[in-house]
Amino acid sequence: MGIISNGTTLLDAGAIDSGIASGAMVLLSTLTASNSATLDFTSGITSTYKEYMFKYINVHPSANNTSTFFGFQVDTGTNTNYAQTMTTTHFRGAHSEADNHATVQVGADRDQAEGTALQSLAYAVGGNADECISGTMSLFDPASSTFVKHFLSRANVYYEADITMDSFTAGYVNTTTALTRVRFKMTGGNIESGIIKMYGIV
Amino acid sequence: MAIISNAVTIADAGAFSVSLGSMTHIKTLTASSSANLQFVHGSSSVILNNTYPIYLFKMINIHGANSQELNVDFSIDSGSNYSQAKTSTFFEAQHSEDDGTNTLAYDGDRDLAQSNSGVSLTTNVGNGNDESACAEMYLFNPSSTTFTKHFITRAVYYDENGAGVRDAFGAGYRNTTSAVNAVKFKMDSGNIDSGIIKLYGIKDS
Numbered sequence: 001m002g003i004i005s006n007g008t009t010l011l012d013a014g015a016i017d018s019g020i021a022s023g024a025m026v027l028l029s030t031l032t033a034s035n036s037a038t039l040d041f042t043s044g045i046t047s048t049y050k051e052y053m054f055k056y057i058n059v060h061p062s063a064n065n066t067s068t069f070f071g072f073q074v075d076t077g078t079n080t081n082y083a084q085t086m087t088t089t090h091f092r093g094a095h096s097e098a099d100n101h102a103t104v105q106v107g108a109d110r111d112q113a114e115g116t117a118l119q120s121l122a123y124a125v126g127g128n129a130d131e132c133i134s135g136t137m138s139l140f141d142p143a144s145s146t147f148v149k150h151f152l153s154r155a156n157v158y159y160e161a162d163i164t165m166d167s168f169t170a171g172y173v174n175t176t177t178a179l180t181r182v183r184f185k186m187t188g189g190n191i192e193s194g195i196i197k198m199y200g201i202v
Numbered sequence: 203m204a205i206i207s208n209a210v211t212i213a214d215a216g217a218f219s220v221s222l223g224s225m226t227h228i229k230t231l232t233a234s235s236s237a238n239l240q241f242v243h244g245s246s247s248v249i250l251n252n253t254y255p256i257y258l259f260k261m262i263n264i265h266g267a268n269s270q271e272l273n274v275d276f277s278i279d280s281g282s283n284y285s286q287a288k289t290s291t292f293f294e295a296q297h298s299e300d301d302g303t304n305t306l307a308y309d310g311d312r313d314l315a316q317s318n319s320g321v322s323l324t325t326n327v328g329n330g331n332d333e334s335a336c337a338e339m340y341l342f343n344p345s346s347t348t349f350t351k352h353f354i355t356r357a358v359y360y361d362e363n364g365a366g367v368r369d370a371f372g373a374g375y376r377n378t379t380s381a382v383n384a385v386k387f388k389m390d391s392g393n394i395d396s397g398i399i400k401l402y403g404i405k406d407s
Contacts, residue, residue: 003213006216007216022226024226024227050260087299089297089304106304113298138336138338140262141262141336150263150335152356152369170295170367171367201260202227
């Protein structure tokens, strides 16, 4: 039975009527870190959406170390290796609180050329109480069995030396096998706190 | 008749009173050896007017018949004419699979200075079987009759010749105070073999 208001069908057949403009960004899952080694999205990544968007909000590491970075990897099926082959770019703009460092540069130490490591999204995240990373990543058509899997990320990080760093990362996972899993982690220590949300884009 | 639940009005007067989200999917076009993909306001359920202050286009796995650039252009006369002045910037990061190329550079061959050409979203995209481009473009306030029409783009794609990945950033304006009511995507030459382009409206209230 439809629900009609003022001559307009709002609800029908168990759903909002197709004629009603509704939200295109569907929250699928939220993971909350609590001194977590990893945050893994292991379900919900299917052919339902052509784009999956991840929002990382106030991700705070347990360590304060210049060699620590926040990154991601992916996997297929029910595998847990998280070592898919990627080719990626990484560059960043940076500006220090002391105003003595301002630059835009390629981060050749944070990209990969057919590598299988954790892909950096932001590095040297400060571990002091108010320091963290926030950002967003789009993963396109992970269920494709034809194309490589492209992704785009932008994140701002409170670098441990009191620098704001605007980090741009992009690339592809070089496989035509469907991706079903996404893992986020720090390279050193745990994710002490923070949330990561996954959305499907209609 | 209003629909009220737990004292909250859910819907009334033919519309939902509660928020259904601020990003609304308007239209998806699917390429099949297509010369171009065109969104024209008022045609095929496309909305591209003052309904939304911001429009967002998502291009997913655009695969060209040839290794060519993906372009976009804007029309003020429902697609009859796209050749109008635009000024834009273009820069990109690039990294090859063999680690031999790793650059961030401005590309003066892909920007426009009051040019009637299409706006480059990419350089040449590989057209091997598993190669494609994904991109997004924001178009701001296309219906304004006061301001130029700003856009910003970002694209990630497989470089031609299997050379690696590129992350391209574009921005600019269509230099007109007339309302833009059509947007067209195409390759530099040849067809779009496959891929989809989605149009969204972003609400401001």
